[in-house]
Amino acid sequence: MTAPLAPPAAPPAARSLRTRRNRTGRRPQVRLLFLLPAAVFLGLFGIFPLFQLVRMSLSKVGAATLNGAWQFTGLDNFTAGFASGESTQALYRTGVFVLVVTVFGMVGGLAAAIALRTKGRWSGFLLSLMVFVWALPPVVNGSVWKFLLGDAGLFNTLLQTTGLRQTSVPFLYDQYWALIAVAFVNSFVVIPFNALVFRAALMNIPPETFEAAALDGASRWQEIRHIMLSSVRPTTLVLLVLTIVYGFRSFDFIYVMTYGGPGTATNTLPFLGYLQAFVRYDFGLGAATSVVAVLGVLVLAAVYARSIRREESES
């Protein structure tokens, strides 16, 4: 649920100060010392674990040997993961999962932002309600959706009393439904955040733009297409990467709603790695699966860094 943000460009004043200092070269950057606590802490508990993860992925590590000597096995764990088809399937499921989260999350977020742009009591209340749901612990949201989507849950009751379905829909027990259902709940939680960011971008449009458009006889749809969509474009790129990352690393709703099941239907790549390590106690295999997931994240991080740099240079 961690939804990170893009660092914006510096105000011009900050820039001029820095270039001035640099040109004269009088002053070494003593403020780099401020980075020290974070560097030490994250070195120990952020970077070092990643080294261990890679080392573990190249070794045979079980529950008994976890804190003993690890036997180096090269790429065995990786080939084993792909040979059994587990990793390939997980990759495919992760793709479907991310796609559903991203499409619902982005479209829903933008639609909500356009609807909530108007001032008024209803909009204000709805926005605070949505942000509250976003701020709730994922276990709470996951629990209630597991309840709502159950055999005798609200959705199935509605479907049956309205006569749309004779039998209950196995939202969380069918191998196709389950993946989509969990992905839907993920996008349900990310929509408020995306709406908030989109809304802030929409609020930045000067009112004169709308007035001019109204004078020209623009329809509401044209307003949305030509004014709103074009003004949120820079935000969209950053938000898109963030939503993809959010969907990719998501595990909490899978953990709460299906625990990877039924069978292996909701084993996305990150969750598969977790299950292999902590349920099957094959830490080497779990580490290898996680390394593949980490590689995916590295690619996304590079795209993200590039997109925010472009946004900083454009402004």
Next chain:
Amino acid sequence: MKQTAGPVTSTIKALLTLMYGVPILWIVLTSFKNPSDVFGSQASFVFRPVTTAYVEAFNGTLLTALRQSVLIATGTTVLTLLVAIPAAYGLARTIGWISSIGLGLLIVLQMMPQTATVIPLFQIFGNWSLLDSTLGVVIADTALLTPFATLLLRPFFRAVPPELEEAGSIDGASVLRTFFSIVLPVARNGVFTVGTLIFLLSWGEFLYAVNFFLSPGSYPLSALLAQQVSAFGINWPGLMALAVLTSVPILIVFTATYRLLRDGLTVGAVK
């Protein structure tokens, strides 16, 4: 600006109200039901409200879990701010390859899947005797949230006019003193916003807690909930009562800081 709500806008708003209102309503309604009411139809609106679920939920386990949640969330918030505030300030006021690499590493670290870091941390904590301790979970949560906190804090420090600091240094104040007496007070809104977010996120974190605590006796509320919801034969009213009790502190923090959150969250993304 023409701000009248058209029919499409109203439809979207009605849909969203249902989508986000109904789950909240259902948590609260179900928590006041009798387990036998839920057995027949879970959708019923008419029922005799009982507080059985709450009475049953209130026992020693719940109080221990509540204490653990408070300890973990406040500990993580304090430790994260201690590490992230200087780092964010440092990154806001320096340029060059060190800060570029620092920024890149923070972006990568904040995107790391938590399921990937829990595996090596479990092994490392085993060696350093940090398993089954609240401190271990606090450290792990801090490592998880520091990159996010630093990246979100940095724009707040960049927005502090450097002239203020220059004035301070002309008066002979040291870098540390200008930081504490000038920069930090000006950027306090950012610190509050980020602090609140860290508190909310660490209150809800459960993966580290479930794996690093070796017995459910020391679980925080979120982990307790995660454990109960994945069990067989769920007692839904009991579970929903636990969910309500887990969410009440969130509601309090949220109500107190909503404006700050709403405006602060978007600072980074829209300038």
